Amino acid sequence: MTQKYILYIGTRSVNLERDAEINAARNNGLDIVLADSAIADYKAYELTHLIQTPLTDEDQAFNDILAYVKQHDLQIAGVIGWTDPIVALVARLSAALGLPGTSPDLAHNVRNKANTRRLFEQYLPEANPVFAIVNDKNSIWDAIEKVGFPCVLKPPGSSFGRGIFKIRSAEEAEQQIANFYRTVRPENDPTYGFYQHEFIVEQELIGSEHSVAGMVVNGQPIILSIVDKENDLTLPIQYQNITPSLLSTEIQYKIVEMAKQAIPLTGINWCGFHIDMMVVNDQPKILEIGGRLGGECINSHLIPLSNPALNPYDCIMEVIQGQNPFTKDEYYQDTMFRAGLRALLPLQPGCISSINGIDAIKTHPCFREFTQLRYVGDQVYLPAEKFNSYVLGYVVAQCEQTQDIGEILEAIADLLDVKVIPPGA
Known part of the structure; x- marks a missing residue:
């Protein structure tokens, strides 16, 4: 019998999640082909197939990975990425190998946060805060005038709050704009190298922050959990996640309905998703969407601990192979x-x-x-x-x-x- 492989494009960096990710394939009788920019950290896992390739160079990584798969005549059953920067690469690899996944063109609806805003502006405007997209330094003041204070500057290709700068008044705008441009350079962080031709000026939302964890099966969003997040804004840093959510049933319903509308609009498919939201005056707003399973131990630990009958990492192994392991489309209330x-x-x-x-x-x-x-x-x-x-x-x-x-x-x-x-x- 030919061994089936799952192609992993990187893993999460925290060992609690990395261990769970590696074990997910093995627990389901699958072997792993793993590609990453550095492979030294994977030696302890005794993986047979490790590909060292620069994941921040999408074309180079794409060519290196396909060449390796062909050279070793590997039977790839599914492709998965665990972080935001490689969502588009995963889509390209899935398409090239004839496997279930997001269309490469549509992957940029979630990878480029400016594209997400444009999409919702047309089809789901209630999900957006007030925003403007800036293509050059000359138009930044027009964008700030449209959005008003307080606002934030956001690079469209980073994640986890990287490169976000707040502007609370006109007096501090010049300095914060300079800080923003000085920071969002690829030499400071490779994620700033994506979609450098534009960035977003966005209304700063004040409210409680939450995330929706789920998967997309043949275009259908499956809602696994709503997570409540806590931030220390003085640092700033996000320091806590809990599930199930303590929000009222009514607000949770609004969040789920918005997620069910938003995900099909993006076109992502046969993958995990992670939606960060802010609830403002009892109304949800979408901060960003990740076209992969969320991190921060939400899927590796928190969901299985709150609902022992549901293990997202086991489920995603089936989803990326084009299989549906779910019996319904909502699990966020099924906690013990x-x-x-x-x-x-x-x-x-x-x-x-x-x-x-x-x-x-x-x-x-x-x-x-x-x-x-x-x-x-x-x-x-x-x-x-x-x-x-x-x-x-x-x-x-x-x-x-x-x-x-x-x-x-x-x-x-x-x-x-x-x-x-x-x-x-």
Whole structure:
């Protein structure tokens, strides 16, 4: 019998998710062909087929991967990507291999956030905040005048809040525009190299932030979960996810209905999706859509812990092969427990001099998983200074429906005692 392979284009960087992603294929009797820009981190997984290719160079990666598959005569059953920057590459590879997936042309409806805004402006205007698309520096002031203050500047090809700059008044506009252009350069982060010809000026929305996790099966959105997010705007950083949502039934219904309208408009198919939303005055607005499963342990841990009968990683292995593992299109209310992820943060940037309390965290009755990212001697930087370098680690917890998972995560975070020597001290 010919071995079936799933072609992985990268993985998530946090080991809790990476382990779950690798195990998903193996648990379903599938082998993995994995392509990534660097492959050293995958040696421990003992994968037979590793392809080192620059994923930020889409054409080069496309050619390298197809050449490898052909050279080794591999039977690829499905293609999956786990992060935003390679959604278009995954679509191209799926089409080239004759496999289920998003049309390469339509992938840019979600990869390019400006395209998403244009699409909704025409077909789902209630999903958009006030926005304007800027194609050159000369038109930026016209865009700001249209949107008003406060507003944000956003690069159309990045994710996870990278490169977003707020402008609260005309007095700070010049400086923030300069900061924006200085930051969103490919040499600072490869994701800024996508869709450099334009960017978005957008109304800053004030409300509560949430995400919808799901998959698309033959054009049909399947809603798996609504996740409540918490942000520390002083840093700024997103530090907590919990599911099921604590929003009212009415607002959750509005979110689900908007998601069910939005996903078919984008045209993404046979893949996961992740919609970030803001609820403003009881009305949802879409911040962005990812044409892949969301990260932050939502699909790897939180959904299975809240609903043990539903494992998104197992399901996605079938979906990318053109199969439908679902019996209905909504699962967000089918929870037995509450689950949450908490980012553990220092009190200030600097050099970590001591970390205590990890053993106490692991003995908490609601503790389920922990991964440590920073150690004594490491430097931690504010997000504005260096992306993704402030979090010390992540903890996953689970509790009964009658308990408050937010309070439990707060209590767990309080068990950690970290001392940091500030810069220049």
